[in-house]
Amino acid sequence: xxxxxxxxxxxxxxxxxxxxxxxxxxxxxxxxxxxxxxxxxxxxxxxxxxxxxxxxxxxxxxxxxxxxxxxxxxxxxxxxxxxxxxxxxxxxxxxxxxxxxxxxxxxxxxxxxxxxxxxxxxxxxxxxxxxxxxxxxxxxxxxxxxxxxxxxxxxxxxxxxxxxxxxxxxxxxxxxxxxxxxxxxxxxxxxxxxxxxxxxxxxxxxxxxxxxxxxxxxxxxxxxxxxxxxxxxxxxxxxxxxxxxxxxxxxxxxxxxxxxxxxxxxxxxxxxxxxxxxxxxxxxxxxxxxxxxxxxxxxxxxxxxxxxxxxxxxxxxxxxxxxxxxxxxxxxxxxxxxxxxxxxxxxxxxxxxxxxxxxxxxxxxxxxxxxxxxxxxxxxxxxxxxxxxxxxxxxxxxxxxxxxxxxxxxxxxxxxxxxxxxxxxx
Ligand code: LLP
Numbered sequence: 001x002x003x004x005x006x007x008x009x010x011x012x013x014x015x016x017x018x019x020x021x022x023x024x025x026x027x028x029x030x031x032x033x034x035x036x037x038x039x040x041x042x043x044x045x046x047x048x049x050x051x052x053x054x055x056x057x058x059x060x061x062x063x064x065x066x067x068x069x070x071x072x073x074x075x076x077x078x079x080x081x082x083x084x085x086x087x088x089x090x091x092x093x094x095x096x097x098x099x100x101x102x103x104x105x106x107x108x109x110x111x112x113x114x115x116x117x118x119x120x121x122x123x124x125x126x127x128x129x130x131x132x133x134x135x136x137x138x139x140x141x142x143x144x145x146x147x148x149x150x151x152x153x154x155x156x157x158x159x160x161x162x163x164x165x166x167x168x169x170x171x172x173x174x175x176x177x178x179x180x181x182x183x184x185x186x187x188x189x190x191x192x193x194x195x196x197x198x199x200x201x202x203x204x205x206x207x208x209x210x211x212x213x214x215x216x217x218x219x220x221x222x223x224x225x226x227x228x229x230x231x232x233x234x235x236x237x238x239x240x241x242x243x244x245x246x247x248x249x250x251x252x253x254x255x256x257x258x259x260x261x262x263x264x265x266x267x268x269x270x271x272x273x274x275x276x277x278x279x280x281x282x283x284x285x286x287x288x289x290x291x292x293x294x295x296x297x298x299x300x301x302x303x304x305x306x307x308x309x310x311x312x313x314x315x316x317x318x319x320x321x322x323x324x325x326x327x328x329x330x331x332x333x334x335x336x337x338x339x340x341x342x343x344x345x346x347x348x349x350x351x352x353x354x355x356x357x358x359x360x361x362x363x364x365x366x367x368x369x370x371x372x373x374x375x376x377x378x379x380x381x382x383x384x385x386x387x388x389x390x391x392x393x394x395x396x397x398x399x400x401x402x403x404x405x406x407x408x409x410x411x412x413x414x415x416x417x418x419x420x421x422x423x424x425x426x
Contacts, residue, residue, distance in 0.1 A: 003033040015397040028307035034395035036284035047258035063277030063374040068402035070094035081275035139192035149197030154215040158203030167202025201239025216264035237273040244282040247321040278374040285373020308343025310383040327366035330359035
């Protein structure tokens with residue numbers, strides 16, 4: 001459920017009409033609903049509580065790393081799953097206590113490991129033998145002990161888009177589960193390192209529980225073997241990945257997911273960590289845009305928006321589907337016709353949707369892409385020297401700009417021209 005609905009024929013975010021935000025902030029702009037964020041987080045946590053486990057939910061900051069979003073989830077009790085020093089700094093700046101932060105990622109620098117250890121975060125999830133050795137070296141230099149999780153690769157097909165599938169042998173992530181016992185033994189033998197946890201994350205936008213079940217079962221078997229080998233395993237980190245409905249897919253409900261997960265791991269009596277991203281923020285956000293041009297080509301009709309692939313890259317990168325609604329509710333008998341929805345960027349990849357059946361949309365009309373709260377603003381760029389898109393958080397009948405639109409001065413100010421290049425002709 002989300003809070004973007006028509007009220008008196010005009011699309012609202014909670015009680016705020018979207019045309020008001022378009023007038024006051026301009027377009028394109030991401031708009032998030034605080035009520036949806038609260039609801040999704042609570043539904044997720046409650047699902048685990050109902051299934052009999054108090055979960056440690058670390059929001060995957062990569063999905064939406066705006067400080068206000070992290071802070072709102074933090075105020076509900078969420079921790080943070082981060083994958084870079086930048087994300088770690090964001091989580092800290094948003095007020096997430098270090099002991100609620102887990103650091104994932106397949107390649108961390110020495111500087112990042114040092115910063116994580118100095119900060120005293122809950123857990124570092126390591127993914128390779130080299131990383132374990134490096135962490136041991138850094139921990140030794142700092143004189144700090146590091147309790148770690150090792151991310152294993154359970155070799156399970158998550159049946160999602162290949163670019164966001166992470167749990168198969170041919171993916172770069174984790175340590176092959178059949179080599180895990182050796183790697184835990186190695187880790188335990190290194191100075192300052194104690195492996196206390198097993199982590200996995202098999203992919204994103206999963207719409208089927210079976211790959212999860214298989215992965216969790218393999219993980220639980222591994223935990224038993226590791227304990228038999230003398231390792232004090234007290235935590236399991238089940239990763240994120242639960243899908244959301246973008247189009248016609250029907251992902252499992254949080255209750256079913258939690259029940260299955262608890263069934264597979266409860267007997268281990270471990271702390272259960274989770275790293276949901278998309279499920280919390282995906283349907284809590286829209287991208288509000290304005291139609292610039294409606295163009296009838298020989299073969300096609302094009303709707304050219306003021307947002308582009310640099311603002312929302314999921315369609316171009318993964319063929320991702322995002323619903324599109326006019327902000328003024330179409331009449332019940334409005335004629336629908338196929339349209340290519342595109343941005344103004346100079347490549348044909350800048351396409352949001354092909355042959356999308358839409359009611360009439362005129363130049364100047366506002367439209368909203370749905371399900372844009374996850375992997376939307378965070379993946380935005382300034383390609384074509386377009387300004388980084390702003391973000392707004394609505395709560396009831398008011399809203400706040402939580403990231404201002406970049407200015408041209410800020411954009412140009414990042415570059416510098418070395419003195420040995422003349423800037424004058426001749
Ligand atoms: N934990 C780890 C270790 C991850 O790598 C990810 C996502 C998550 C948690 C959160 O997964 P979620 O619950 O959001 O599915 N840009 C892509 C998605 C990439 C996901 C990467 N890892 C997209 O737009 O679909």
